[in-house]
Amino acid sequence: MASKLIQTEGHEAENPIGVCLREAFSLIESQLRPPFPLTIPSPPEYVNLNQAILYGILCEPHLAKVHIKHLHGKITDGYGFFTNMLTKVVNDLYPKLVDTAKIQLIWVTSEMVSVSAIGIDGLLVALLRQIVSGDFTEGNLWLCSELVGLFLAKWDCLLEEEPIVLTSALYTFLRLLADHYRLSSNSKLDVLKQLEIKFCIRMFREQFHLCFKIGRDLVRLLQELVHIPEFRAIWKDLLFNPGEFKTSDYRDISQLYLSRTSSRYFLLRITPEMETQLRFLLTHVNLGSQKRYQAWFGRKFLSFPERETLVVDIVRFICCSHHPPNEIIQSAVIPRWAVIGWLLKSCGRNYVQANAKLALFYDWLFFDERLDNVMNIEPAILLIVHSIPKYIDVTHTLLEFLFLLMENYDVGRKDIINHGVLSAFCMLVRKGVLCSLDILVNCDAISPFLKQRLVELFSGMKATVSKELQPVLKGCSLDLLKASSLEAQNTVAGNTHEQ
């Protein structure tokens, strides 16, 4: 007798994927016991057989080995359909699965890695996304520990077949380690931390060329871990002994700074459910109607103080992985900067807020107009500008933080960062996100000190920035100051910045 797949509450509609698998199973349950028929299934029968076996594996743990043998005997598509179904189960059902089904899921995933199933990378990424940042419940730590164990156990196989998925795992475990080190230590957690460290250090020491593919956010994650001795050594080598990594292409940490991190990495730290809700908010909810949605999202995902670090991942996701089309940007839908304003305000702890601001400005520091996307830096400038009329403290805090980063983020590479920030400002003006730099330089509400810093920064523009940007600079001429800043004030005033 098969056990349940999903924990259902009263008054909850059945999940269609769950129903489909169960029906496939009951339709041919008698054929799932040996001796198995030797007939070759027709395409619809093949689909049904795959679904039935999947259900059997998840719900009949005592017969799992029989089921998998059956599967191996019948497979004709490189396990593509089977793995794809598994990925759907993870994305749509994972939090609702009964515990035994979760255990079976990890087991069958490991089997699929062993047979180099088609689509195994997608399945592993889906599982990594189910580990929730800042969640220290037993179930979440269990998943973490199972997956890091799987990545270590299947290291050679994955390295040969799907090396890129190892970079996804590295991004995930580096990020989770920062959380796990903030929790007071206990024996179970210590074992987990050791496994995570073992995996990450092995990646850095043996496969640095893969680590390098993550790009600049690798540095952002790593700097959170420099207090851990193993990572302090990595950090030192990254800065002072690039040859240690035996990757001839790597000569200096600035190479990492200057390589943009692909948006898929940010999705790794957002569960599919969070992604659905955030995208809905940013696509269907009008500015002014967002209050209830924000309260619901906050209650579900950010209600415990330790969950707060998730805000940093969400800011990165919104800046780099959610780029709305023009129809949405020009509509009444709540803009990204307003959602980020709300998220920053919801951070109680200083270090989380600092990390969230770093996440917001990270692409500014190393902005390269040829590689980077203006949409990644747009939310920060719009939050700065739109906060001027009613939330000038937000404008001040953000500008102060940006200057602080320029001074201190990497003292030895200030010129790179200075160039990045200037390029970012130029791009924002050139693309019309900011109609003129005068909005800031000539704004009465901004403190004289910050305005002075901005003037100094912009004065470096002619020297640093390439010739094609020169027309932008002409737009900053003092004659235009009054008019454009007046215009800006009007536009800003017309936008109610509700937080």
Place this chain on the structure above:
Amino acid sequence: MADMVSLKDIAPAAQNNINTQFIVLDKGRVTFEGQNKTCLALVADNTAAIHFQLWGDECDAFEPSDIICLTNGIFSYQRNNLVLRAGKRGKTEKVGEFTMAFVETPNMSEIRWVPDPNNSKKYVQEAVISPHSRIFPPML
């Protein structure tokens, strides 16, 4: 499902025939009517809001942001309050969460209804008592 209606098209009637889908915006305090728990909720779709009466285990099963599918519901007066509810013959089921657009005005429970002069079995809107719920004010 057959004959799904928008909340703005619902009028009071003594019939258990309303099929609709909405999102829960807010929940009031749970009280008891005899042995049974009951609780008033504000629910809405993208056309209107309405007061929904949760009954028995529905009171604990549904939370704000839940999307509910109602089958064979009834919209009628309960102790002078105009509420939508499943009633004995109806059914409520959670079908999703969060991803539904809504408006808080008009609120169909905050409308004064009178019998249609041309058809005494039907009710028509006479006046708006309040544009929003007076029990669950909008979040500003």
